[in-house]
Amino acid sequence: MIGIGGIGNANAADRRDARFGYALSAPALTMLFLVILFPVVSALYTSLHEYTLIAPNYDTFSGFENFMLALGDQEFRHSAWLTAKFVVGVVLLEFVIGFAVALMLNKVERFKPVYYAILLCPLLMNPVIVGLIWRMFLHPNLGIVNYLLSTVGFGPVNWLGDTKIAIWTIILVDIWHQVSFMIVLLLAGLASLPKEPYEAARVDGANSFQCFIHITLPMMRTVIVVTLLIRLIFAVKTYDLIYIMTRGGPGISTDLLSYFIYRTAFVSLNIGEASAMSIILLAAILALTVYLYRYMRAIR
Template sequence: MTSGTEERLVGYLLFLPAGAILVAVVLWPLIWAFITGFTTYTFVFPRWDSFVWFDNFLEALQDKYFLNSLYVIGKFVVCVVFLEFSLGFVIAFLLSRDIKFKVVFYTILTIPMVMAPVAVALMWRMFLHTELGIANYLIRLIGLRPVNWLGSSKIAFWTVLMVDIWHQISFMILILLAGLVSLPREPYEAAAIDGASGLQRLIYITFPLMKPVIVIVLLIRTIFAFKTFDLIYVLTRGGPGISTDVISYYIYRVTFSSLNLAGGCAQAYLFLGIIMTVVIFLFRAMKGTQV
């Protein structure tokens, strides 16, 4: 046996434990859920004895509540990513300038990011309580009527959106800030000599140079926004009505409240297909960029 063969064999043996764990905790559950989606498997009758093929998938596509949850999560992702990027870029741009007390601002930014989503949701649920919350207490002080932040179908979605932005915008700011401070100064100096305005330098220098960072941060944030569950579970449970019933929470209800595991698996794979489509689109946008 040659030395090269021995090295490859040792490499395979070292990878074997990690590979076995990866198959057990990632690959097998995916295969099991995929097969289950084609059956009548429920928690009441946990068997694969009856295959219905694509019936669960077709039923999901005809379910108005499933389609509503797709609309809600789509609206949520677009709004949260757009607002977090817009606000995050402005704040990161300001922090990239020479300002005092930068360390203080950095510390404040990291506080929400390190908090668990459940803790964030519980904290904001107390702040926004209709009768006992700090928000409505301050509103009453200025003579206005209290707001039903989480109990109104017109307001609850935007309340959850606000909480998510407060929790996650720190990530957007820090990544964009890291990209901004690493940009080369030579293009800006040349543009200043040529008489370019600050807006022109932002549009024609900063944004093109920041494209790889922007695409990556949008990709990561989009994926995590699609996975939103904790805030919905603690704050609204999908209500009032179905105004905040995002797809992850709806699949949870179908699976564990209705005990329809097969239907939940089918819906989860449909949702996975949507996420993969978005991810592929964003990866295509990364072509030609250098990270």
């Protein structure tokens, strides 16, 4: 009896605690609902209607027509495929470079704050400014990059005006801008690793490479997945660099999805179709996030 009564009391206390907890988190949840859920639901609702800026009303319900239009549009499919390639490209390259630099920095003892400060500089800059600076640097005739190349005998490179080179130029600039993000996150992960396994491995005669493969990588897995995931989501949204540097050109060689959606919304004024495209993009990112999250949980 005492036991049951005790449990009953505990339940009541728990419920009180829970109620108090809900009361405390209610303001935050309301805000979240207003600023995140509401726009998403609103976009979903808009995507099911023929909503344009010329006739901004929800009078015509169009079902999935906007989705069919988007998926049937060759330009949309081209942009989506290009975005997929771009995202894989930047995330992988930034990861490899970022991890290498993080490993090196992890060993550094002196002037660490100085390195940090330098590395963080690009990350602190607005992407629009990054785009403008690089547009100036990469000017084929008046830019400093081609000038430096010419001093060692390379002809002028058509950084942004060649369909084959332009996307790589964007990738390079994106790496310059974003790689520090990878470095900082991975470095934080490395710094928090315990020292003991390494000492034990050394005693057993493992070399640095073996230590990296069998200790560092497995212990870093969670950090790596989270870093990749965040970077991946950001990369899908790349818009500023394209807007400033190429406007999707030359031809359609750098026409990434976010910029395409922007044009559908604010040039074509077709908010309905643009919302449908955003929902498709959101679904793709969500699926990827869920997959990576599950993967992370599974290996724990």
